[in-house]
Amino acid sequence: MPGVRHLVLVDISGYIFRAFHALPPMTRPDGTPVNAVFGFTQMLSSFLAEHRGSHLAGVFDASRTTFRNEFYPAYKAHRPDPPEELVPQFALIREATEAFGVAQVEAPGFEADDLIATYARAFVESGGEVTIVSSDKDLMQLVRPGVQMYDPIKRRAIREAEVAEKFGVPPNKVIEVQALIGDAVDNVPGVPKIGPKTAAELILAYGDLEAVLANTAQIKQPMRRQNLEQYAEQARISKRLVTLDDQAPMSLTIDELAVRPPEPAALEKFLRDQGFRSVVARMGLGDAAGDSGSRARNSAVSAAQAAAAPVAPADPTAAPFGAYETVTTPEALAAWIAEATAAGVVGLDTETDSLDALNARLVGVCLATAPGRACYIPLRHVSAGASQGDMLEVPAEAAPPQLPFEATMAALRPLLEDPAVLKVLQHAKYDLEVLAQPGNGGIAVGPVDDTMLISYAMEAGKHGHGMDELSRLHLGHTPVPYDQVTGTGRARISFAQVPLDKATAYAAEDADVTLRLWHILRPQLREAGALALYEQVERRMVGVLRDMEIAGIKVDGVELARIGEDFVSRMAVLETEIHRLAGRVFAVGSPKQLGEILFDEMQLSGGRKGKSGAWGTDAAVLEELAARDVPLARAVLDWRQLSKLKSTYVDGLTAQLDPRTNRVHTDFSMANTSTGRLASTEPNLQNIPVRTEEGQRIRRAFVAEPGHVLMSADYSQIELRLLAHLADVPALREAFETGQDIHSRTAADIFRLAPEAVDKEARRRAKTINFGIIYGMSAFGLAGRLGIGAGEAKGIIDAYFGQYPGIRAAMERLKEEARLQGYVFTSFGRRLWIQDIGAKDPVRRAGAERAAINAPFQGGAAEIIKRAMVRVPKALRDAGLGARMLLQVHDELVLEVPEAEVAETAALVRQVMEGVATLRVPLAVEVGTGRSWAEAH
DNA sequence: GATCTCACG
DNA sequence: GACGTACGTGAGATCG
Numbered sequence: 001m002p003g004v005r006h007l008v009l010v011d012i013s014g015y016i017f018r019a020f021h022a023l024p025p026m027t028r029p030d031g032t033p034v035n036a037v038f039g040f041t042q043m044l045s046s047f048l049a050e051h052r053g054s055h056l057a058g059v060f061d062a063s064r065t066t067f068r069n070e071f072y073p074a075y076k077a078h079r080p081d082p083p084e085e086l087v088p089q090f091a092l093i094r095e096a097t098e099a100f101g102v103a104q105v106e107a108p109g110f111e112a113d114d115l116i117a118t119y120a121r122a123f124v125e126s127g128g129e130v131t132i133v134s135s136d137k138d139l140m141q142l143v144r145p146g147v148q149m150y151d152p153i154k155r156r157a158i159r160e161a162e163v164a165e166k167f168g169v170p171p172n173k174v175i176e177v178q179a180l181i182g183d184a185v186d187n188v189p190g191v192p193k194i195g196p197k198t199a200a201e202l203i204l205a206y207g208d209l210e211a212v213l214a215n216t217a218q219i220k221q222p223m224r225r226q227n228l229e230q231y232a233e234q235a236r237i238s239k240r241l242v243t244l245d246d247q248a249p250m251s252l253t254i255d256e257l258a259v260r261p262p263e264p265a266a267l268e269k270f271l272r273d274q275g276f277r278s279v280v281a282r283m284g285l286g287d288a289a290g291d292s293g294s295r296a297r298n299s300a301v302s303a304a305q306a307a308a309a310p311v312a313p314a315d316p317t318a319a320p321f322g323a324y325e326t327v328t329t330p331e332a333l334a335a336w337i338a339e340a341t342a343a344g345v346v347g348l349d350t351e352t353d354s355l356d357a358l359n360a361r362l363v364g365v366c367l368a369t370a371p372g373r374a375c376y377i378p379l380r381h382v383s384a385g386a387s388q389g390d391m392l393e394v395p396a397e398a399a400p401p402q403l404p405f406e407a408t409m410a411a412l413r414p415l416l417e418d419p420a421v422l423k424v425l426q427h428a429k430y431d432l433e434v435l436a437q438p439g440n441g442g443i444a445v446g447p448v449d450d451t452m453l454i455s456y457a458m459e460a461g462k463h464g465h466g467m468d469e470l471s472r473l474h475l476g477h478t479p480v481p482y483d484q485v486t487g488t489g490r491a492r493i494s495f496a497q498v499p500l501d502k503a504t505a506y507a508a509e510d511a512d513v514t515l516r517l518w519h520i521l522r523p524q525l526r527e528a529g530a531l532a533l534y535e536q537v538e539r540r541m542v543g544v545l546r547d548m549e550i551a552g553i554k555v556d557g558v559e560l561a562r563i564g565e566d567f568v569s570r571m572a573v574l575e576t577e578i579h580r581l582a583g584r585v586f587a588v589g590s591p592k593q594l595g596e597i598l599f600d601e602m603q604l605s606g607g608r609k610g611k612s613g614a615w616g617t618d619a620a621v622l623e624e625l626a627a628r629d630v631p632l633a634r635a636v637l638d639w640r641q642l643s644k645l646k647s648t649y650v651d652g653l654t655a656q657l658d659p660r661t662n663r664v665h666t667d668f669s670m671a672n673t674s675t676g677r678l679a680s681t682e683p684n685l686q687n688i689p690v691r692t693e694e695g696q697r698i699r700r701a702f703v704a705e706p707g708h709v710l711m712s713a714d715y716s717q718i719e720l721r722l723l724a725h726l727a728d729v730p731a732l733r734e735a736f737e738t739g740q741d742i743h744s745r746t747a748a749d750i751f752r753l754a755p756e757a758v759d760k761e762a763r764r765r766a767k768t769i770n771f772g773i774i775y776g777m778s779a780f781g782l783a784g785r786l787g788i789g790a791g792e793a794k795g796i797i798d799a800y801f802g803q804y805p806g807i808r809a810a811m812e813r814l815k816e817e818a819r820l821q822g823y824v825f826t827s828f829g830r831r832l833w834i835q836d837i838g839a840k841d842p843v844r845r846a847g848a849e850r851a852a853i854n855a856p857f858q859g860g861a862a863e864i865i866k867r868a869m870v871r872v873p874k875a876l877r878d879a880g881l882g883a884r885m886l887l888q889v890h891d892e893l894v895l896e897v898p899e900a901e902v903a904e905t906a907a908l909v910r911q912v913m914e915g916v917a918t919l920r921v922p923l924a925v926e927v928g929t930g931r932s933w934a935e936a937h
Numbered sequence: 938g939a940t941c942t943c944a945c946g
Numbered sequence: 947g948a949c950g951t952a953c954g955t956g957a958g959a960t961c962g
Contacts, residue, residue: 590960591941618942644943647958675954677946684956687945695944719946775952784951843950854953858946862954890946890954 006053007123007257010102011134013061013112015040015152016093018135020086022153022817024726024827024856028275033085037092041276043152044100045283046527047133055123055257058097059115062106066114068241074187075241092274099270101262103252110248113138117244120147122254138178138242143171154821155527168200176208179239188238191231193223209239316516317475319372324508326500327377328401333408336367336375337415343369345422346415347515348445350431351376351507353494356682357433358550358665362440363496364503365412366511371519374512376504378402379409382496400500409441416445424449424518426467426510429542429670433549450542451517452671454525457534461674461823461855462833471513474520479513480506533830537863538670540870544885545668545678547873552663553685553886553894553933555653556701563697564650567642574639581632588639591617597632604630641694649689649698656683668888675855676830676862678888686889690937702933704896709929711883711902712936713909714892716924717742718864719774719857725919726827726856727810731803736921743767750799769800773807774857776850811853818852826859827919861891864923867916869893875912881905894933902929 019039026035048056068075082090097104105115116139120130124146132139135151140163143149149158156162163171167178180199182190194202206212213232219225228235268285271277327333340346347368352360361380368374383398415421416435425431428450435443455465463469471477485506486492495503525531579585583601586593595615599607606624608616619640625633656664666685668678680686688702689695704710720742724732735745747758747766768785769777783793801808818824823833832855836848869888876883883905887894893913897905906927913925930936 587960589958592961612940614941616941640942644958648944648956652957673954677954679955681956684945687943687956689944691945772952775954777952778950780951782952846949846951847953850952851954858954861946892946 005055005123005126005128007055007057007119007128007130007254008047008053009116009119009130009132010044010047010056010058011112011116011132011136011139012040012058012093012097014134014136015043016086016090017082018153019043020083020089021813022820024825025085025728032088032092034089034092034274036086036089037096037274038276038279040093041096041100041271041274041279042529043133044096044102045279046529047150047152048100053131054259055128055254056102056259057105057119057252057257058102059112059119060094060104060106061112062108062110065109066111067109067245068111072237072241076186079185095270099262099267101260101267103257105250105252105257107249107251110245114245114248115250117142117246118248118250119254119257121246122250126254137166138244140166140171141174141178141242141244168196169203173203173208175239175243176203176212178242179209179235180212182238183242186241188241189231189234190238191235192227194227198224209235316371316519319370319516321372321477321509321512322505323372324504324512325375326504327375328403330403330411332375333377333403333411336369336377337411339369340367340415341418341421344420345424345515345518347374347511347513347518348416348423348425348431349507349511349514350434351495351503352434353496357430357667358437360434360437360440361496362434362437363494364507366507368508368511368515371516372512374508374515376500376508377408377412378500378503379405380496381498381500381503384493384497384499402500409443413441413443416443419447422447422449424451424515426451426470426514426517427671428453429546429549429668432542432546436546436550448539448542449518449522450539451514451521453538453542454518454521454534456671457530457538458521458524458528458831460671460676460830460832460859461835465671467510467513467517470517470521475513475516477513479509482506528831529829530831533828533863537866537870541670541866544869544873545670548885548887549665549667551884551886551896552658552661552665553896554661554663554703554705555657556703557654557657557662559701560650560654560698563701564646564654567646567650567694571639571642571646574635574642578632578635578639581635588636589643591615594636598625598630602632641692645689645694645698652683653698653701666887673862674835674851675832676826676859676866677890678862678866680887685887688933690934696934699934699937700932703931708896708898709902709931710886710933710936711895711897711906711909711927711929712892712933713895713906713913713925713927714889715861715865715913716926718861718891718923720770721919721921721923722827722857722860723774723807723810724921726860727804727806728920729804729806733921736924739924743770746770746800749803750796752799765796769796773800773811774854776811776853814853814856815849818849824852824855826856826863828860828863828917830859830863832856832859864917865891865893865913868913871912871916872909875908876905879904879908881908883909894936897929 016036020036023035023039025033026038028034105119107115113136116132120132120142123130130147132142132147132149133152134149135153135158139149140158143158143160143163151158160171163174167174169177177199180191180194180202181196182188202212206215213228213235216225216228219228264285268280271280327336349366350362351364352362354360363380364376364378366374366376378400379402381400381402416423423445425448428448432445432448434440435445451470452465455470463473468479471479485498485502486495525534575588578588582597586597592614594617595607598604598617599615604625608621619637622633622637626637653664658665664683664685666680667682668680670678672679689698702710721736724736731745731749732742735742743763743766744755744758747753747762748755750766751762753762765786769782772782772785779790779794779797782797783790786793814824818834818837822837823831825831834848834852834855836844837852839845839848865888869885872885872893881901881904883895883897883901885893885895895905895909906929910925910927914923917923928936
């Protein structure tokens with residue numbers, strides 16, 4: 001607010017250590033570690049963008065010894081030296097502070113905390129307000145009216161309520177409580193056996209430390225009373241140690257802390273020297289903010305917004321919902337198009353008769369130009385009574401009045417393709433595919449923002465990203481449910497049959513909600529540190545995946561049918577055999593009946609009941625029985641394999657085949673996984689069989705068009721490379737750098753074998769543990785998988801951590817980070833929220849900790865391949881090559897390549913894929929080609 | 938609709 | 947001392 005004096009005090013010394021431990025290692029191109037510097041610049045830039053005060057200072061610790069050591073020499077005495085990787089960062093952070101134009105405050109003999117106390121007091125006395133940027137509990141004693149704290153990592157304010165939650169007492173009683181508790185890390189002794197709960201209880205009961213000490217006689221617990229009496233003096237010393245001195249010398253006057261604007265050129269130079277291009281872009285410095293298209297858009301948007309601002313600065317949460325217009329005249333249409341063009345940013349939604357974008361018919365289009373202001377343009381509605389079959393030839397008098405399709409799309413095209421008008425959609429890929437179809441206008445919509453992806457870029461794993469959920473979350477509004485408009489089950493009607501008033505209420509609201517969400521979420525990208533991820537990865541993936549889905553992949557349906565017949569006849573033989581071995585006829589596909597036969601009727605041992613009380617009969621159980629010569633188990637395993645392949649792949653894929661092209665088109669979902677991976681549905685083409693001979697036959701049915709081959713390019717050991725990078729394991733780095741077999745190398749290291757002495761079994765064990773590590777596996781889990789005792793497994797794990805000590809530390813760091821913040825980061829800065837990390841149930845919490853360990857590896861790999869997917873199509877175009885990307889399977893890209901261009905394409909694809917990230921280890925890509933996917937692999 | 942099972946990385 | 951035990955997905959079948 002203008003006129004209010006507001007001092008921001010940044011506890012830089014405190015922040016440095018926390019950022020160093022919270023962030024994954026990062027280095028400058030010259031090898032200097034810079035993760036804390038990066039965290040600091042990122043924090044400072046986003047904090048300052050949001051909360052610029054009138055006065056600003058960065059506060060540092062000047063020296064290790066302070067006035068407290070004079071009366072208590074042990075205070076903070078055995079603090080370890082800062083980690084080697086942190087030392088060079090101190091000076092850089094000073095430079096950063098300078099570059100940001102932030103005044104620096106320090107004083108010999110005083111801690112940063114004392115200076116913060118001093119400046120806060122002085123500033124409040126002068127009538128201003130103070131925000132302390134820190135999460136240090138020792139500063140919480142300073143919170144009071146006019147003084148608040150702000151936790152820069154959790155990004156939340158710390159006021160009286162938060163302090164009371166932490167200490168159980170109000171801020172003015174914090175030092176009393178701390179005096180009793182002490183602090184092991186800082187060597188503040190406190191009173192033995194008194195922890196946070198007891199201390200708060202005592203202080204609440206008696207008022208302060210001296211009152212507690214004066215009334216020990218009343219304390220019922222003998223040990224507690226005795227400790228309080230015996231260590232009274234120690235408690236008094238503790239109180240002096242934790243009490244901040246608000247009369248420290250002030251090296252700068254308050255006036256000298258008045259905010260001065262940073263010098264952009266100096267700041268940009270500093271940031272570029274560190275390689276922090278994303279921070280440069282985020283701060284709008286220099287010319288790093290994306291391609292020319294987005295610049296054109298940005299300027300157009302800001303110009304339009306500036307023009308529109310005095311007219312309708314509608315609050316995205318406050319404007320009323322529901323007053324929408326149905327557009328049925330050319331004049332109204334022209335007015336909406338003009339309004340949207342002038343606004344520069346427009347909410348857009350399409351209504352269709354199918355969720356399958358490639359076969360959907362466009363039924364209507366919605367535009368939203370401001371919160372609460374939206375319209376629906378019906379195009380292909382039919383009479384409510386018309387059945388689906390009538391839709392194409394419905395009598396003209398039966399349809400509601402609406403604009404003609406072709407002319408309307410022609411009128412909309414300039415708007416939808418206007419590079420100066422940003423189109424905002426929820427789940428843009430769907431609408432873009434619909435509109436790209438020739439029968440639906442054949443419009444190439446752009447530029448586009450996608451609220452679903454904006455949300456996903458910031459909060460993957462925290463919640464879903466569907467429109468209804470986002471609307472409830474951010475707007476506090478539940479949109480009209482789709483089912484309420486069309487009905488459900490047998491009574492469900494096509495959207496084309498929905499009467500125009502109901503259709504408008506539903507459809508225009510979607511566009512309205514989408515635009516409102518954009519107004520709220522888009523500005524958050526910057527402060528969430530997710531802007532680069534969104535702009536450079538997620539946003540560009542929309543078009544890439546649209547093209548892949550439209551391309552599809554060819555499947556030999558005739559071959560599939562042959563395979564199916566073979567499977568059916570073999571299943572029949574097996575079924576007869578199974579019934580004979582079981583002694584009676586039963587449904588082989590029923591796990592319930594199978595369990596009863598094996599464990600009740602045949603009385604076999606080794607059965608396990610699940611939580612529902614049913615016998616478990618999964619493959620692990622049956623394999624165990626088969627190994628004990630139970631022929632029924634083997635027969636069922638064989639039957640199940642064929643059954644799975646037949647129903648899911650032979651029949652499932654056949655049903656999805658487009659009969660005109662013999663291709664299947666999957667739908668890649670972009671915002672479903674908690675790790676940043678894609679998922680593939682209807683059909684899922686990311687789980688096509690590969691591991692068994694029978695499964696390979698399915699894969700052989702995926703083929704290239706004549707004159708082409710399929711090319712498979714997959715990242716070799718990408719997650720283990722990320723492990724070597726993230727945990728910085730010299731042995732693993734060396735192995736990857738020199739192209740050794742990573743599992744053999746691990747075997748040699750942990751079993752202490754000469755390289756030539758590593759046999760298959762040793763390698764297999766090492767492989768199991770290597771993968772187990774990135775899943776957070778326990779000794780128990782390893783024992784189960786290796787079929788060895790828990791003791792032996794523990795020995796192997798100990799040997800592993802002994803050889804690769806960085807790994808244990810990295811695992812602990814990830815768990816701690818997740819516990820502290822609720823999320824972890826990938827190496828590329830994506831935030832992945834970990835569900836259940838704060839769960840009371842220890843089993844669920846342990847599961848969440850494993851997820852926290854796995855997430856950066858799975859998520860990091862996902863991000864690497866996404867970056868490659870953004871670059872490969874452009875590289876192919878630039879090189880004049882005719883290959884198309886068809887599929888992504890987590891670490892693999894499948895392309896369809898003209899036969900004559902195989903060698904050139906392979907080299908280019910590999911070069912792009914290997915070059916998308918610079919880790920401490922090289923990326924390696926293996927490329928194969930063949931007529932079928934099986935051969936290419 | 939919940940549960941089990943199994944296909945993939 | 948007991949608990950349960952490797953991460954992330956999607957699809958099909960059975961059963962209540």
